[in-house]
Amino acid sequence: MGRRQRLISTSILRAIFQTKKSSDPATGPGLLARIFAFFSVFSLALSRYRADLFEYLRNKIWEIEEEEYTESFRSPSKGKRTDLISVGDLGYSGSTFFTSPNSKFLIKSLPRAFEQSFFRQRLLDTYAEHMETNPSSLLVRITDLLHTPSTTLGALMGTAPDHHIVMENILFGKSSCSKDDQDAWQTYDLKPNDYFYPERDIAGGRLAPDSVKERLIDEFPDKVRVTIDEKEELVAQIAKDTRILKDANAVDYSFFLVRYPASLASAVPVTPGKGSPWRTGVTSRDGQWIYRAILLDFFWSKDALQAHAMTGLVASYNFLKWGKDHGPMSITTTSDEYQQRFLRMIEDLIEIPDSTGQPSGELRTPADSTASLVEV
Incomplete structure (x- = not known):
């Protein structure tokens, strides 16, 4: 895995393991934090978007235990650096993909702004309601949405994606x-x-x-x-x-x-x-x-x-x-x-x-x- 992918992986893992459970889209980081975040090129400061909603889906609807979910992103070898596994560019959209170390979850970047805004603003609440009433739905189970709460140079330049979805890996077991x-x-x-x-x-x-x-x-x-x-x-x-x-x-x-x-x-x-x-x-x-x-x-x-x-x-x-x-x-x-x-x-x-x-x-x-x- 190259330096760029390693930095993106680190940003994703930092957001997954952050102690603050929820990133409220109505409130953002302070001015100084936004200034530092703006000059990030590869290692963007990601946060969980509507963390409480996705935790509810994981735990109550799909019955994914929170400890199992978090541990999926740790290296199975103690003492070794935790890194996601890069699976390259699998999509025509130019998205980058990683899997968790145990391959249970897939992380996909959303590099196109209109895709991000459509999912957040138009589809997310309907998606959550549908999953609650249809737990056997075949819509892919999205377990987290990571985003940058403020504008970054890396996102503007396209050097690093500012939105990622974490979802089930239907190839788990391969x-x-x-x-x-x-x-x-x-x-x-x-x-x-x-x-x-x-x-x-x-x-x-x-x-x-x-x-x-x-x-x-x-x-x-x-x-x-x-x-x-x-x-x-x-x-x-x-x-x-x-x-x-x-x-x-x-x-x-x-x-x-x-x-x-x-x-x-x-x-x-x-x-x-x-x-x-x-x-x-x-x-x-x-x-x-x-x-x-x-x-x-x-x-x-x-x-x-x-x-x-x-x-x-x-x-x-x-x-x-x-x-x-x-x-x-x-x-x-x-x-x-x-x-x-x-x-x-x-x-x-x-x-x-x-x-x-x-x-x-x-x-x-x-x-x-x-x-x-x-x-x-």
Whole structure:
């Protein structure tokens, strides 16, 4: 881990271990502290945002013991420096990622200001209420939000992110397997792939290098094979989860699917906190795979200035007739349409047996997730 990442790691850990439980967004540090904080370039002074709310979610809703949570960020080797584990740049947004030393939690930076403000101001309270009434929700469990209470030079220059989310790591347990067995784990970051992606679609896809285009969207080359009841429960839960995202005008979220061979089940520990089927693992009908899944990246609002700018850009492409008319992008479509396409993607992804025992991908949307996808 390089010096920059080590300093960012230290800032995150300092905020996690700080004795002051809550960072009240209505009150900030003193003048002298703000002056010192402003000149920070890499080692930013982070604080927990609405710490009491996230502690309530951790302890009461997800049943993550506070001592277990805090100890997850300590080095397992006594006397050694505590550092997060850098897992590099995994996202198209330029976010940086770390895992806790025991791999139970994932830390992701939010470098884009509109994502931070959308989550804090528009979605957080609704998210917390939804998690309280739906403890088995597939929305990723966000256990902490770290931020800089005052402006910093590092954030202005882009040398260090000033917001980080701490969340569950759905890949927990992979590091417990042997190297060969770790290679058998598969991950897919799935979005509706029939939207317009300029990097992929314009001028024969020459707008961006392959290394960038490969991170735009994944394609699952198989089917998720579960029972009828398991599919109904999954579709119903995703319909509930995406309804609050639609109401908040969120788009571009993804279905993060993990699968690993069922033969590894005995070597994979249980995920922390209150279990739910798609977190602890659902075994495929043929007994070959174990599936895990959550909903990720619900921080892009259709109201964001960037979304409006990209909408105008797509309209310009169509006006100039560059190749052919292009439909909306996943970040410029309406939240209602994105939810409909997202649910159709889930329907198409899952294969269930029909009445004769043969595989079938057809299933009527369950009544408790509303009568039809159009109405969800």
